[in-house]
Amino acid sequence: xxxxxxxxxxxxxxxxxxxxxxxxxxxxxxxxxxxxxxxxxxxxxxxxxxxxxxxxxxxxxxxxxxxxxxxxxxxxxxxxxxxxxxxxxxxxxxxxxxxxxxxxxxxxxxxxxxxxxxxxxxxxxxxxxxxxxxxxxxxxxxxxxxxxxxxxxxxxxxxxxxxxxxxxxxxxxxxxxxxxxxxxxxxxxxxxxxxxxxxxxxxxxxxxxxxxxxxxxxxxxxxxxxxxxxxxxxxxxxxxxxxxxxxxxxxxxxxxxxxxxxxxxxxxxxxxxxxxxxxxxxxxxxxxxxxxxxxxxxxxxxxxxxxxxxxxxxxxxxxxxxxxxxxxxxxxxxxxxxxxxxxxxxxxxxxxxxxxxxxxxxxxxxxxxxxxxxxxxxxxxxxxxxxxxxxxxxxxxxxxxxxxxxxxxxxxxxxxxxxxxxxxxxxxxxxxxxxxxxxxxxxxxxxxxxxxxxxxxxxxxxxxxxxxxxxxxxxxxxxxxxxxxxxxxxxxxxxxxxxx
Amino acid sequence: xxxxxxxxxxxxxxxxxxxxxxxxxxxxxxxxxxxxxxxxxxxxxxxxxxxxxxxxxxxxxxxxxxxxxxxxxxxxxxxxxxxxxxxxxxxxxxxxxxxxxxxxxxxxxxxxxxxxxxxxxxxxxxxxxxxxxxxxxxxxxxxxxxxxxx
Numbered sequence: 001x002x003x004x005x006x007x008x009x010x011x012x013x014x015x016x017x018x019x020x021x022x023x024x025x026x027x028x029x030x031x032x033x034x035x036x037x038x039x040x041x042x043x044x045x046x047x048x049x050x051x052x053x054x055x056x057x058x059x060x061x062x063x064x065x066x067x068x069x070x071x072x073x074x075x076x077x078x079x080x081x082x083x084x085x086x087x088x089x090x091x092x093x094x095x096x097x098x099x100x101x102x103x104x105x106x107x108x109x110x111x112x113x114x115x116x117x118x119x120x121x122x123x124x125x126x127x128x129x130x131x132x133x134x135x136x137x138x139x140x141x142x143x144x145x146x147x148x149x150x151x152x153x154x155x156x157x158x159x160x161x162x163x164x165x166x167x168x169x170x171x172x173x174x175x176x177x178x179x180x181x182x183x184x185x186x187x188x189x190x191x192x193x194x195x196x197x198x199x200x201x202x203x204x205x206x207x208x209x210x211x212x213x214x215x216x217x218x219x220x221x222x223x224x225x226x227x228x229x230x231x232x233x234x235x236x237x238x239x240x241x242x243x244x245x246x247x248x249x250x251x252x253x254x255x256x257x258x259x260x261x262x263x264x265x266x267x268x269x270x271x272x273x274x275x276x277x278x279x280x281x282x283x284x285x286x287x288x289x290x291x292x293x294x295x296x297x298x299x300x301x302x303x304x305x306x307x308x309x310x311x312x313x314x315x316x317x318x319x320x321x322x323x324x325x326x327x328x329x330x331x332x333x334x335x336x337x338x339x340x341x342x343x344x345x346x347x348x349x350x351x352x353x354x355x356x357x358x359x360x361x362x363x364x365x366x367x368x369x370x371x372x373x374x375x376x377x378x379x380x381x382x383x384x385x386x387x388x389x390x391x392x393x394x395x396x397x398x399x400x401x402x403x404x405x406x407x408x409x410x411x412x413x414x415x416x417x418x419x420x421x422x423x424x425x426x427x428x429x430x431x432x433x434x435x436x437x438x439x440x441x442x443x444x445x446x447x448x449x450x451x452x453x454x455x456x457x458x459x460x461x462x463x464x465x466x467x468x469x470x471x472x473x474x475x476x477x478x479x480x481x482x483x484x485x486x487x488x489x490x491x492x493x494x495x496x497x498x499x500x
Numbered sequence: 501x502x503x504x505x506x507x508x509x510x511x512x513x514x515x516x517x518x519x520x521x522x523x524x525x526x527x528x529x530x531x532x533x534x535x536x537x538x539x540x541x542x543x544x545x546x547x548x549x550x551x552x553x554x555x556x557x558x559x560x561x562x563x564x565x566x567x568x569x570x571x572x573x574x575x576x577x578x579x580x581x582x583x584x585x586x587x588x589x590x591x592x593x594x595x596x597x598x599x600x601x602x603x604x605x606x607x608x609x610x611x612x613x614x615x616x617x618x619x620x621x622x623x624x625x626x627x628x629x630x631x632x633x634x635x636x637x638x639x640x641x642x643x644x645x646x647x648x649x650x
Contacts, residue, residue: 006593006597006598009597009598009599013586013589013590013598016582016586017583017586017587017590020579020582020583020586021579021583023575023578023579023582024576024579024580024583063597063598064597065597065598065599066592066597066598066599066600066601067596067597067600
């Protein structure tokens, strides 16, 4: 009998209920939206730690919605990868909400912001916990539609344009996914992922799996902004308010893109050497194109957006390598990227909050006035560039070591070169933004409010201490058991269905 | 009776609307409440309910429609619908879990049967009806604001 736990559906139910409660009650006061969002996301962190603990004690959990038996009803599945992703999403969401409390003071319609934010979190959590193919699509759309609206939140002309572009590209991606699900359903006559995996295994290697695999990879790669599907990201991410940029770059592209690719290919369709090679090539292309484009940007947030494309490339490379070390390194880099990219986007938001500009050419010497923001940006930059002892160094090192061990020397060399170029663009941020002489027009600039500093400080602390997660014990609990999901692969299906 | 002061469409349209709008609303409610027995359900019925309000707005103008259901009223109803739906699902935790059908199922094909499904349909119809009406309002107002700018 597969263990079950009532915590699993709460990851979807709690943010959904919170979102609509804010829509109902939060229009007049300021306390209800702020407090509700903090409580909900804080609660999700607690739930996700419980989920990780439950998995390490009892293994894979399933939850049957409405107590319907497995292939017929919707099943939610909690395995190592799920618990890891839930923790990452909840942690970043909580810290971003902490930042938003002060940052969003300048916007009107805060309750709409928090409602959409929690809907997006509910959608991401839904994508992560669901064990049903169509359910995956539904939650994918919930998160994506909420994020389209959030990108347009400022309702200026360029924001609407970016949101429209994002919505069109995102819908095309979703249609690819939907078409693939339709074909899989008509071929296997089931929507349950585990059941579908068994049906595909029974049928052997088929063209259906190949064609749907291509469609799913295209759809999810669009969501993950892997080159050549990245064109929407450099517009959409900088246009959103800073907390939303942090959420989109920090976790949304990973939950809807990277995680969905992992789940669909490793647990349902099965992985072939060709697919692994494809993922690696996509990863290497993303990391080099992203970093080269980032080198030329003067808009701070646009630079960070290209940097996200480049870093997603590292994660895909790690997953494509296909060794246990590669999976672990990819997941560690995924977590680190969530932390430092959120930190950098929130930092750029803090700079914009204080000075009103995002153009690096107009800044200069801000470190003298905004000491904590500058220090936090420095630790985020060092982490993204892979300077020891910051967390980003360890995950990049592991990815490169995994590539060398598996014999992919050229990919390892490209990863090293891209990492050096990364250092050059983050140095530009520090050099033009925070170091040097303070310009006269910024003489009156003040440090940002306490809540924003608190959020930046906590994220910076995780960047500095993140390497400790590799210590024995912490590594087993946090990373290895999540990475094992990949090695279990489509075996997971028989375990899930065998247990119910 | 001068035409200029009367918002909305001609007398013929208004009369026909007055005769039909109640029937449309009633049909929407029928589709919702019989969702578990006949084709349709919360979403389809909610759309029909919203269309009856849109119908009013088209024939008599926005003011009359807003007297029936104001913008803030629609927003509140929408949130209540969604909360009801999540709430029903969460109450299931008291029995066998999330979305568990905890009410007695009754005889198949009776109006009062199928446990929580009719309640879910009603919640969905509130959400969809109020939501669709809000969407139409938003689009109409955006168009008015846009044409004023030009």
